[in-house]
Amino acid sequence: MTTETPTPAEPAAPERPDDHHDYVHGYSQTEAQRLGDQADTLAELLHAGTAYPAGSRVLEAGCGVGAQTVHLLAANPGIRLTAADLSAESLQRARARVAAQAPAADVTWHHGDLHRLPFPDASFDHVFLCFVLEHLPDPVAGLAALRRVLRPGGTITVIEGDHGSAFFHPEGPAARRTIDHLVRLQALAGGDGLIGRRLHPLLTAAGFARVSVRPRTVYADGARPALVEGFTLRTFVAMVESVRAEALAAGLTTPEDFDRGITELRRAAGPGGTFHYAFFEAVAVRPRS
Amino acid sequence: MTTETPTPAEPAAPERPDDHHDYVHGYSQTEAQRLGDQADTLAELLHAGTAYPAGSRVLEAGCGVGAQTVHLLAANPGIRLTAADLSAESLQRARARVAAQAPAADVTWHHGDLHRLPFPDASFDHVFLCFVLEHLPDPVAGLAALRRVLRPGGTITVIEGDHGSAFFHPEGPAARRTIDHLVRLQALAGGDGLIGRRLHPLLTAAGFARVSVRPRTVYADGARPALVEGFTLRTFVAMVESVRAEALAAGLTTPEDFDRGITELRRAAGPGGTFHYAFFEAVAVRPRS
Numbered sequence: 213m214t215t216e217t218p219t220p221a222e223p224a225a226p227e228r229p230d231d232h233h234d235y236v237h238g239y240s241q242t243e244a245q246r247l248g249d250q251a252d253t254l255a256e257l258l259h260a261g262t263a264y265p266a267g268s269r270v271l272e273a274g275c276g277v278g279a280q281t282v283h284l285l286a287a288n289p290g291i292r293l294t295a296a297d298l299s300a301e302s303l304q305r306a307r308a309r310v311a312a313q314a315p316a317a318d319v320t321w322h323h324g325d326l327h328r329l330p331f332p333d334a335s336f337d338h339v340f341l342c343f344v345l346e347h348l349p350d351p352v353a354g355l356a357a358l359r360r361v362l363r364p365g366g367t368i369t370v371i372e373g374d375h376g377s378a379f380f381h382p383e384g385p386a387a388r389r390t391i392d393h394l395v396r397l398q399a400l401a402g403g404d405g406l407i408g409r410r411l412h413p414l415l416t417a418a419g420f421a422r423v424s425v426r427p428r429t430v431y432a433d434g435a436r437p438a439l440v441e442g443f444t445l446r447t448f449v450a451m452v453e454s455v456r457a458e459a460l461a462a463g464l465t466t467p468e469d470f471d472r473g474i475t476e477l478r479r480a481a482g483p484g485g486t487f488h489y490a491f492f493e494a495v496a497v498r499p500r501s
Numbered sequence: 502m503t504t505e506t507p508t509p510a511e512p513a514a515p516e517r518p519d520d521h522h523d524y525v526h527g528y529s530q531t532e533a534q535r536l537g538d539q540a541d542t543l544a545e546l547l548h549a550g551t552a553y554p555a556g557s558r559v560l561e562a563g564c565g566v567g568a569q570t571v572h573l574l575a576a577n578p579g580i581r582l583t584a585a586d587l588s589a590e591s592l593q594r595a596r597a598r599v600a601a602q603a604p605a606a607d608v609t610w611h612h613g614d615l616h617r618l619p620f621p622d623a624s625f626d627h628v629f630l631c632f633v634l635e636h637l638p639d640p641v642a643g644l645a646a647l648r649r650v651l652r653p654g655g656t657i658t659v660i661e662g663d664h665g666s667a668f669f670h671p672e673g674p675a676a677r678r679t680i681d682h683l684v685r686l687q688a689l690a691g692g693d694g695l696i697g698r699r700l701h702p703l704l705t706a707a708g709f710a711r712v713s714v715r716p717r718t719v720y721a722d723g724a725r726p727a728l729v730e731g732f733t734l735r736t737f738v739a740m741v742e743s744v745r746a747e748a749l750a751a752g753l754t755t756p757e758d759f760d761r762g763i764t765e766l767r768r769a770a771g772p773g774g775t776f777h778y779a780f781f782e783a784v785a786v787r788p789r790s
Contacts, residue, residue, distance in 0.1 A: 434705070
């Protein structure tokens with residue numbers, strides 16, 4: 213598992229552009245770095261279930277800064293990828309990342325909303341989305357829109373986290389409150405940080421068939437220092453830390469309590485500490501009828 | 502995964518004998534049935550990491566009613582098993598179960614406390630314990646006592662749950678309170694229902710080496726009706742239900758609130774429901790020096 217892969221240099225970006233206020237983690241360069249670290253650490257875990265034949269027409273809906281895109285391309289050589297995102301700025305970063313790490317890949321970039329993609333029905337053999345559904349106010353509507361552009365018999369792969377799966381040793385009340393703030397902020401923004409557990413009913417409600425969901429668990433303790441560093445600290449704690457300003461602005465916490473929560477969380481990465489988190493991977497099929 | 506294996510007929514037992522008041526789930530026949538269902542459903546998951554060569558001297562510490570014993574014997578033919586438990590009554594049930602399901606097995610039964618086993622140092626090649634540590638007031642002392650009877654280079658396998666790993670859809674506040682009562686009762690009895698996450702530091706503190714812990718996750722949704730029945734309902738909900746009288750007696754809840762919690766929990770086994778739980782399996786070695 214790679215934890216130290218450097219991400220390509222990327223242009224600085226304003227902290228929170230007005231047109232993207234619903235993305236709870238913000239759009240800073242630190243955030244892009246965090247997403248890169250997270251994707252590199254988790255690549256093996258999250259992409260293990262995805263194998264698309266060369267020549268497949270694949271849509272990545274909500275590619276963001278390309279953190280998963282480069283892994284999707286590395287794991288599936290020869291695919292014809294369309295990568296779409298709502299943010300022109302994220303898309304620009306994704307292009308730079310792919311140009312640096314997979315310059316020969318066949319990628320079409322699309323700036324637009326996954327609910328209103330301009331592609332004809334059944335344009336794709338496979339649809340892939342990772343850490344996208346958690347941000348949508350109506351995930352069933354989003355999935356149904358993606359079903360339209362998927363060919364009958366084609367598959368959709370959905371990967372999401374679930375912050376309710378985070379537990380650790382030693383526990384701490386401030387740490388728990390801090391995670392709750394993250395979930396609360398995501399709810400206030402119209403999303404759901406506990407969406408992993410809902411993938412089966414959501415995909416079923418959106419008209420998909422043969423819905424198969426598997427937890428993809430990360431567990432880190434003293435026997436796995438690289439995972440403690442790459443996941444507990446640089447992925448999970450970093451994600452919680454990334455909402456500090458927003459949690460304070462929303463009046464959910466004080467600087468002292470938030471920072472106490474981070475200090476408590478970090479003990480899970482210290483001597484004798486352990487950390488558990490579950491992602492969920494769903495694969496489903498667009499019915500032929 | 503077997504979910505319907507009938508358990509052998511067993512004598513009725515008083516609800517809570519005075520000498521066993523620290524076993525939070527009680528000793529009723531319903532409880533013995535629940536333990537049998539649980540072990541059968543989970544056998545594949547929990548015993549996948551255990552493979553002892555024929556002829557190995559294996560100690561099962563805290564065999565209880567033999568729910569795991571029969572699976573241990575089935576998965577490891579030819580072992581020379583010593584099964585120990587604090588409760589003479591549980592041991593009697595375990596003997597009946599093994600006589601019915603593994604009549605040819607080489608088993609020595611020992612009635613006694615795992616902290617004070619009368620065996621010489623290094624008597625065993627392997628030690629196995631499942632759902633035992635969660636009940637001990639001082640799990641490090643228990644593990645250290647077991648280390649003594651394990652030969653240098655021999656392995657210990659420890660399997661425990663962690664009720665903090667339970668999350669489900671739909672969530673419900675009464676369901677969450679009801680699970681919390683179970684954890685609270687176990688703490689009041691000197692145990693820890695959140696012990697799974699602590700296995701690595703506990704085994705390390707008890708002087709074991711090469712401690713390796715893996716989560717063993719159960720996730721059940723509408724695509725897996727046998728697991729919904731066998732695990733969500735007959736293992737987890739049944740376990741929570743088993744502490745109803747005790748939770749009421751301790752003044753933790755009202756009958757209405759407890760029953761509302763069970764009703765909410767059961768929705769995770771209904772249409773569109775999902776359920777997640779993580780067991781932890783640790784394997785460690787007694788150092789040679």
